[in-house]
Amino acid sequence: PPNWADIKxxxxxxxxxxxxxxxxxxxxVTEEKAKExxxxxYVFIRDAYLDNREFKVNDGQISTDDELYDELEDE
Structure with missing residues (x-):
């Protein structure tokens, strides 16, 4: 990053x-793709944010819908 450099x-x-x-x-460019x-x-960007947040919270593990159904069946 530029703020670490020894410059004026x-x-x-x-x-x-x-x-x-x-x-x-x-x-x-990303915004144009979202429009297309x-x-x-709004919904597209919100869902992308929530997916990214879930990815970070779960340390990069993505839960599939099948896993969610399996958890419900076990209860």
């Missing part, structure tokens, strides 16, 4: 700004 504050801020612009440009793939952009 003004140079670091410039690198930080360029990094933000680059990140936004990359996300614009779904009828409701």
């Amino acid at each position: 504050t003004s140079e670091r801020n410039g690198l930080f700004a360029m990094n933000l612009v680059n990140t936004r440009a990359e996300l614009m 793939l779904s009828r409701d952009r």
Whole structure:
């Protein structure tokens, strides 16, 4: 990251700004895909967030629907 480098504050801020612009440009492509793939952009982004959150909470393990049904049958 640019803030770890031994550079002047003004140079670091410039690198930080360029990094933000680059990140936004990359996300614009993702946003366009979200518009193409779904009828409701909000629902698409919400579901993507929730899926990502579940992935992180479960340490990268993804539960399948079959596993959920198996748990219900065991009860």
